[in-house]
Amino acid sequence: MTLLDADDASARVAAIIVTYNSSATLPELLASLDTSTVEVRAIIVDNGSADDTLIVAGREPRALVIATGANLGYSGGINVGRTYVREGEHVAILNPDLTVEPEMLAGLLQVIDDDPTVGIAAPQLRGLDHEERFDSLRREPTVMRALGDSIFGNRWRGRPAWLAETLRADRDYERAHDVAWAGGAALLISAACDRAVGDWDSAMYFLYSEETDYARRARSQGFRVRYVPDAVARHEGSGSGQPAPLVALISVNRIRYFQRLHGPVRTGLFRIAVAVQHALRPHDPRHRYSLPVVLDRSRWARLPSGDPVPSTLSIRSSQNRNR
Template sequence: MTSGMTNSTVDFSIIVVSYHNAGDLTGLIASIDAAAASSSWHATIVNNAPDEPLAPIFASHDRVTVVEAGANLGYSGGLNLGMAHAPRSRWTVFLNPDLTLHPRSLERLGAVLEAGAEAAVPLIVDAAGHRQDSLRREPSVIAAIGDALFGDSWIGRPEALSETVRSPGAYARAHNIEWATGAALAIRTGIADAIGDWDDQQFFMYSEETDYARRIRHHGGSIGFEPGAVVEHRAGGSGSSRALYALMEVNKLRYFQKWHGPAASGIFAVVLLVRNLIRPHRPGARTAVRALLSARARAELPGGDR
């Protein structure tokens, strides 16, 4: 672990989990000063890739601590390790490594928390500045059916028929949301302490942000979306494969089983199966079907048997 840990309370404690993201991290770290404006910050980077040491890169940076995990702990496990090594702070921010923060983005998220929200998320754009549809509704059987049948082909369908929020108006105004994709999330550190660790027992990666947001809301907290806080997300920076797609589908079911009960979860599982069966040429669809049906196949996915 590199030095750089501060003994005083900072405004923003930033937690980043890296898995072969050395090429992304310098850009992210370089963007934090302007994003935080006059607020203080410290970044804790958890390195899940033992074959790519990160400590030498940031050895001279007094506001960055690198924690070498020694193994791939997954996203949830990495975040938990990062929080255990992070300094005291007013706010905790969880960031993907493949982000660039726009000026004042962290400051604006902090203002949302200061105004009373327990958590806050930014507007996410791609490298060309185009909005990414990052806002989500609570998963439901009806939404899963709508997404299975229509995908992205009927953008203007009724809201209940999609988990993804696509309305441009929703991204133009500040409002409370149910959850958002997990590239960036700010939370009051006291609330993070109250709700506890990310669920690394069930979610190696994928659906961990859905679960964490549900726990914030279950605790009585609100999650504010702030369009004035903008971050750029490099598509594909977290990697993709057939196994990762299958894990994403399996973890959607694990989340549903955790929060929605056995009867609804059985229907949800059938919808997930049908969605992948009717699109067999989608990369990972056949792997997902096997994993949804077989405990042995699930144990072969990243993160092993959970």
């Protein structure tokens, strides 16, 4: 058993798991952490689930369970979890619909231990069927990369790097290398990087692009983002089940991120490049919904956003059942 009691001070890794209606998948993640070859503490931050997530989480007596009573978004939940990370612990960010292979955390931890300039280590993400591979690695966004992804999507997977933000070639997932950023479903952040970068930006990013922003800030502090193919997590993913407002939010947050780094002219071109994705897919009602949202900034305020952080939280651990 390597899932330690939340009050155990000997863990090297604190795993922050932000849940939202995750009762169906959370048990498998916790069970997989219990087979990890690295000792880990589980910090479950529930974002106001309406299902039985808190009941399911409560069945694992070793976990620290924090009920926010509100939907703070992914970044907001991570930030709550960070307040319970102990000094010196590395921070694993794990989606509740993941399972981790026994050696995954050990593989990521070795990379961080071997080179202190690696601040973020990312595993290979594969489907639950063990066959599908998620294209989880990214380049820094540009206008042409956004346009290339909008036009071609998963077609012409071997197109040049200047036309693709997403890395899709098999060779990019077969070797360890540095990337600009990686999908936030599973990451290991070194204690030094976590301390230097600080909170995730929950004010700007309720959901999506938070990992893009965090990785950029980590790189600006001198840390590298390293992909580790031998470390594997299994991910269910949301696939085509995302509702239209969240599809629109993905695009809007990409534009918000780009705008922070570039002037109005380039940002305008980037927004058009992102809009092309939706304009070319009118058969999909989610894209029909998203296109006018992307083009009309006045609609952005109506997209999903986080609730205020409550003044009190319900916390349960082995020594603190409810305060």
